[in-house]
Amino acid sequence: MSSKNNPTRDRILKSCQTLLETKGASDVRMSDIAKRAGISRQALYLHFPNRAELLIATTRYLDEIHGIGKVVDDQIFTAEGVARLEGFIDVWCNYIPKIYGVGKALMAIKDVDEEARVAWDDRMSAVRDLCDRTIQSLIEHDMLLPDLNAKEATDLLWTLVSVRNWEHLTQECGWSQVQYLKHMHRSALKLFTVESWDIERV
Amino acid sequence: MSSKNNPTRDRILKSCQTLLETKGASDVRMSDIAKRAGISRQALYLHFPNRAELLIATTRYLDEIHGIGKVVDDQIFTAEGVARLEGFIDVWCNYIPKIYGVGKALMAIKDVDEEARVAWDDRMSAVRDLCDRTIQSLIEHDMLLPDLNAKEATDLLWTLVSVRNWEHLTQECGWSQVQYLKHMHRSALKLFTVESWDIERV
DNA sequence: TCAATAACTTGACACCGTGTCAAGTTGACA
DNA sequence: TGTCAACTTGACACGGTGTCAAGTTATTGA
Numbered sequence: 001m002s003s004k005n006n007p008t009r010d011r012i013l014k015s016c017q018t019l020l021e022t023k024g025a026s027d028v029r030m031s032d033i034a035k036r037a038g039i040s041r042q043a044l045y046l047h048f049p050n051r052a053e054l055l056i057a058t059t060r061y062l063d064e065i066h067g068i069g070k071v072v073d074d075q076i077f078t079a080e081g082v083a084r085l086e087g088f089i090d091v092w093c094n095y096i097p098k099i100y101g102v103g104k105a106l107m108a109i110k111d112v113d114e115e116a117r118v119a120w121d122d123r124m125s126a127v128r129d130l131c132d133r134t135i136q137s138l139i140e141h142d143m144l145l146p147d148l149n150a151k152e153a154t155d156l157l158w159t160l161v162s163v164r165n166w167e168h169l170t171q172e173c174g175w176s177q178v179q180y181l182k183h184m185h186r187s188a189l190k191l192f193t194v195e196s197w198d199i200e201r202v
Numbered sequence: 203m204s205s206k207n208n209p210t211r212d213r214i215l216k217s218c219q220t221l222l223e224t225k226g227a228s229d230v231r232m233s234d235i236a237k238r239a240g241i242s243r244q245a246l247y248l249h250f251p252n253r254a255e256l257l258i259a260t261t262r263y264l265d266e267i268h269g270i271g272k273v274v275d276d277q278i279f280t281a282e283g284v285a286r287l288e289g290f291i292d293v294w295c296n297y298i299p300k301i302y303g304v305g306k307a308l309m310a311i312k313d314v315d316e317e318a319r320v321a322w323d324d325r326m327s328a329v330r331d332l333c334d335r336t337i338q339s340l341i342e343h344d345m346l347l348p349d350l351n352a353k354e355a356t357d358l359l360w361t362l363v364s365v366r367n368w369e370h371l372t373q374e375c376g377w378s379q380v381q382y383l384k385h386m387h388r389s390a391l392k393l394f395t396v397e398s399w400d401i402e403r404v
Numbered sequence: 405t406c407a408a409t410a411a412c413t414t415g416a417c418a419c420c421g422t423g424t425c426a427a428g429t430t431g432a433c434a
Numbered sequence: 435t436g437t438c439a440a441c442t443t444g445a446c447a448c449g450g451t452g453t454c455a456a457g458t459t460a461t462t463g464a
Contacts, residue, residue: 008411026313029450040413045452104313111228111310124374147388155375156385164366172326173357183358186349190392210440231421242442247423 009047012037013061016054020101025108030054052109052116058102059123068095076133081141082193088134089161089184092127096166097177103163124163131157135192143193153192160187211249214239215263218256222303227310232256254311254318260304261325270297278335283343284395290336291363291386294329298368299379305365326365333359337394345395355394362389 015036019028030051034041048054063069075087096103103120110117135153138144144153159165161184169175169183189195217238221230232253236243250256265271277289298305305322312319337355340346346355361367363386371377371385391397 024313030452031450039411041451042414042453043412046411050452051450108310108313111226111306152381152385155371155377156389158375159367159370162366162370164364164370165361168361168364168366169357173360175357179354183354187358187393191389232423233421241440244424244443245441248440252423253421 006047008037008039008043010061012039012044012047012054013058016058017062017102020058020105025101025105028105052113052119055102055106055109055116056119059099059106059119062099062102066095066098072130076130080137081143082138082189084137085134085188085192086185088130089188090181092130092161093166093181093184094177096161096163097170100163100167104167107163127161128154128158131161138192145192145194148192156191157188160184160191208249210239210241210245212263214241214246214249214256215260218260219264219304222260222307227303227307230307254315254321257304257308257311257318258321261301261308261321264301264304268297268300274332278332282339283345284340284391286339287336287390287394288387290332291390292383294332294363295368295383295386296379298363298365299372302365302369306369309365329363330356330360333363340394347394347396350394358393359390362386362393 012033016028016033019032019036023032030044031041033054034044037044044054048057071091075091076084079087106116106120110120132150132154135144135150135157138153139150144150148156166180169180170177175183214235218230218235221234221238225234232246233243235256236246239246246256250259273293277293278286281289308318308322312322334352334356337346337352337359340355341352346352350358368382371382372379377385
């Protein structure tokens with residue numbers, strides 16, 4: 001399953017993942033992870049040089065498990081225009097809850113750990129790329145509202161579907177995942193796309 | 203200026219504020235603040251029991267300086283309907299950059315410090331109240347889009363103008379404050395309000 | 405069968421930032 | 435002159451990260 005075939009390493013990553021999902025990101029200590037993986041705290045450092053690298057490896061591990069890259073490619077290369085926008089929102093917004101635990105931990109230390117910052121920003125810029133391609137597809141099909149340029153539209157879409165907004169709506173506001181998803185679709189359509197009556201009008 | 207007339211206390215709060223604005227929130231230590239205020243680190247603890255309380259006091263200090271309460275009341279009680287929505291966005295979104303420094307620090311420790319969490323959530327729920335009253339005013343004037351209920355609209359508006367979204371757009375995306383403000387207005391109108399042609403249509 | 409090696413263990417320790425404690429200084433005021 | 439508040443210096447405990455040294459255990463291959 002994991003790229004390096006190393007059972008202990010995998011057990012560590014799995015432990016890290018589940019702890020981050022269950023406990024709040026901030027009170028998952030190296031010793032907690034070690035205990036859950038059934039090894040000594042020091043043995044962690046035989047596999048990962050520090051906490052940041054362990055968290056980063058955990059996100060990659062999650063990507064592998066869920067095969068996100070494949071799903072994204074399928075979505076991106078099949079649909080066009082509004083359908084691609086809808087597809088992108090479905091795929092990404094349903095992926096957020098799966099990475100939220102480790103994402104929160106990485107976001108928390110990214111202010112203090114340069115390496116973690118780079119790792120997280122790198123992943124988020126991959127999401128921005130998806131936003132960019134989605135907006136491009138809207139433009140190509142004359143479905144982007146004319147008062148938006150590509151850069152602004154991309155930034156706005158990126159912000160709309162940010163992990164922070166998912167966190168805010170589902171954790172603070174108590175929204176369900178389907179409710180969240182419904183409104184991401186609605187908001188994206190309202191903010192970015194030319195509505196049907198507009199087309200008929202022209 | 204400050205409620206308690208205590209020059210040293212004020213100097214501490216001012217030092218804390220400027221340090222949080224200039225340096226990144228996370229590497230402002232108690233010793234840094236003390237040094238800048240020209241007192242010993244231990245003297246801080248004569249005025250504030252811990253870091254969290256100091257940060258909380260700093261936000262209150264900022265509120266006093268900027269007289270935010272007064273401005274908000276003026277806005278809220280004069281305008282109605284869409285004008286109130288516009289006014290709310292102007293006032294709040296222009297206030298965010300002033301509190302961002304200390305806000306970021308509070309958000310960072312709110313995962314780990316219960317008291318800080320309560321303080322920050324309390325402030326943010328005050329913002330939610332403003333959102334709520336704004337949406338109510340839209341409803342009263344039949345300007346809220348019919349596919350939204352009050353609770354969802356309030357949550358969405360609250361999310362739209364969250365500090366995190368300001369951070370994302372201005373810090374990550376490099377937007378200017380006026381650009382940010384322009385799009386908050388645009389987005390709010392698109393997401394919440396019945397457009398003029400709709401009214402004519404009915 | 406023995407030796408080397410990898411993977412792990414135990415235990416100690418340095419570092420950093422927070423918060424606490426005790427004892428001493430300074431200046432104002434009564 | 436004495437008292438009190440505000441402050442100082444210096445020491446220390448705590449918790450979490452990361453490091454280091456020395457010892458154990460199981461596998462493997464000459």
